[in-house]
Amino acid sequence: MTRVTVWAEYRQERRDPPVAAVYPDGIHAAIAEGLRDAGFEVRTATLDEPDHGLTDDVLGETDVLTWWGHVAHAEVGDEVVERVHRRVLDGMGLIVLHSGHHSKIFKRLMGTTCDLNWREAGERERLWVVDPAHPIAEGLGQGFTLDAEEMYGEHFDVPAPDRLVLISWFSGGEVFRSGCCYERGRGRIFYFRPGHETHPSYRHPGVRRVIANAATWAAGSSGDRPERRGRPEPSEAGSTRR
């Protein structure tokens, strides 16, 4: 059974009443619930736990990590970021959610600023499938609609995705590459745009389906671990001058 660790800051939900009203048990609880219902083995971890809940042991038992952060990216310890980075390159899947676009781990993996445009105005968001053959699109049909969400608009400063699965339309007039697949080392990374902390998007069936599909995709085979080292003996005998 695929093991998912759901990570979130869990700060705004404890101090900001409008957020607590939407996610009284934390955003991570809502994400975890959706994944458990989809048949995954799920644990959660949050910023204020020791090591942010992300020890080597936890990561070693994690097939896919989901990441939601917003107001406290800077508080995530660099050594934890290094640890997660190594695990992703060694094959752990990573699903970066919404404002996680500015997390240290996502910027570290992308190599770019990951900046974008935004507006908090409760706009309608339509997510359209542009790669219907991709496993993350399975069961979504043409896409789905969220009645109210924060707007994220282009230009989104990330490397061109290896596969682009979803594009968002916003009632305010903007578009956004909302579902972006990357492969780095032996790991698979999916960026997924929703959801803002004041909207119940992580309870929406379309959003839950995407996250579950992405967890299945990101947990997929990571192949053999390649050796990369000095190789004094040539593959082709008698080929070299020495």
Added chain:
Amino acid sequence: MTRVTVWAEYRQERRDPPVAAVYPDGIHAAIAEGLRDAGFEVRTATLDEPDHGLTDDVLGETDVLTWWGHVAHAEVGDEVVERVHRRVLDGMGLIVLHSGHHSKIFKRLMGTTCDLNWREAGERERLWVVDPAHPIAEGLGQGFTLDAEEMYGEHFDVPAPDRLVLISWFSGGEVFRSGCCYERGRGRIFYFRPGHETHPSYRHPGVRRVIANAATWAAGSSGDRPERRGRPEPSEAGSTRR
């Protein structure tokens, strides 16, 4: 006229006689000579200069930076790496050469380990053009041969290149993706595999042609600088609930 800054460590050439014998004035001098002959405006910078020769002023007047490092990657200051990183994302071209695959700036931009296999055995290297329509391939025909080079073999742990232009064949039996194009932010990046410090590859006309072509490509239009910020006013008037 395109302005290129050629950067190199310039350490082994001053202390290691076999290297000094090949590049008495430094590897950077040989690279700079090739670029000047091709019509570029060239300056050089090396590790032991203040700020490694890469001040904001220098970078501000640089369209394309070439990078050769090997034994002293760790001595490159993090603030200089940050400075170069920002300039690349803002549109400066970057050509990473040979052992520069392990430089801080390349790993920062790629987000991966950039590890590979290697062997110092003076092997024949054949570089084959696999994307003849790419501007970096112009004038190369099918490719060219270096009589003796260090071997670099797959797996090369980088993101899949946005465009793969050259693949190397080695007499010892290995292959390598030798000419890899990336775009990050508004900047263009080219990784080019030759040349080891004990071989005169930076005087080879094929190598010089590739570096000159890459400088022209990497200096190309960086388009408009996009704004990425909060946008309280929707593009579509009257569209939002507020």
Added chain:
Amino acid sequence: MTRVTVWAEYRQERRDPPVAAVYPDGIHAAIAEGLRDAGFEVRTATLDEPDHGLTDDVLGETDVLTWWGHVAHAEVGDEVVERVHRRVLDGMGLIVLHSGHHSKIFKRLMGTTCDLNWREAGERERLWVVDPAHPIAEGLGQGFTLDAEEMYGEHFDVPAPDRLVLISWFSGGEVFRSGCCYERGRGRIFYFRPGHETHPSYRHPGVRRVIANAATWAAGSSGDRPERRGRPEPSEAGSTRR
């Protein structure tokens, strides 16, 4: 000077008053005017000319061909399609416009159905730049708006573009990959979504800028013509068993 041939069906403009009202001299005339103003050497060709105006001589003197067709795709002769196909693979640029998505030449080059969703309802279209560093995006800033256009919606059944430059937002709720770059053989291909025959989009400065930028991009170096044939002599002397 880059030589562009602007091809169009020129049928609806001669028989359908609402179309004639918008493009009295033909859609090709409006496209050609924009390209001439941008400094290109332009000629036009239309369906009802002998060979559809696309003889080997014409194609041989064409650096970039633009293609607009709609109601008469089936009347384009297969031998002309073959001729254009060969020229594209040999390095001629091709810009496919709007309903040209269903042209024989585009489907031939893409290998897919090139189907999409559509609606003629005079909707507002916002074209957003998602790759600001691409030469086709130069001078567009964040993008531009067309007040009334036909809607094209995803899923657009084409191969994933080698570079995606523009995404369209429509007031009716859909999105579309509006500016798609491909490289096939030694040729560069750009698909650009606007404009429907009843809207004056080919006089819009944003549309004209995209087409001019695309012509410059598509006319770019096509590199060396590779030999692809039997090669009885190995590159590596003495390597084979014979």
Added chain:
Amino acid sequence: MTRVTVWAEYRQERRDPPVAAVYPDGIHAAIAEGLRDAGFEVRTATLDEPDHGLTDDVLGETDVLTWWGHVAHAEVGDEVVERVHRRVLDGMGLIVLHSGHHSKIFKRLMGTTCDLNWREAGERERLWVVDPAHPIAEGLGQGFTLDAEEMYGEHFDVPAPDRLVLISWFSGGEVFRSGCCYERGRGRIFYFRPGHETHPSYRHPGVRRVIANAATWAAGSSGDRPERRGRPEPSEAGSTRR
């Protein structure tokens, strides 16, 4: 259970003694044996059967089709090519083997000439894994070696692969992109370079592993069948002028 149809010309094996000596029951029999041993449900079809053995019924019951052809590409009926093409775009996987690079179906899907360089000289071929995280690379380690094969050399005139998994090294000095993944419509396509009809490559465990891995990959989810049609009603109510 995944259902694979193995297609081959089956001409040279019946008339050319050196080929019959290697594949007395036909190349398709050797490919089919490897796939059966790997747990697939396999049937075969050959050129001289009615409809080349590829009726709508057969294709309807086929998850993945493998294709080997060489001397009789021109004899494959256009209507069968159309039928296979439609099935691939609708989600059937396709594995194109060796000289199948010049088959009508592969050229139709690629849109290019699919030309390459070649030499029949029984050279050593080393296949290196360049994307170890891809499911087709699973279990291959760094790659494997074929003692004698026909050489295929770059430039290979295909679209840049969506994923490049294998690169071949030949003792005669050439390289080749040997394992290329494409997605077209809802179908997945894999081109795999070995094996020539005079070499027993389809009995080699490495080759068999690649073909089995590719069949698993190509049979993967094809997602939902998108509707692509006129849509008179906008998604966004009250959005349009009409």
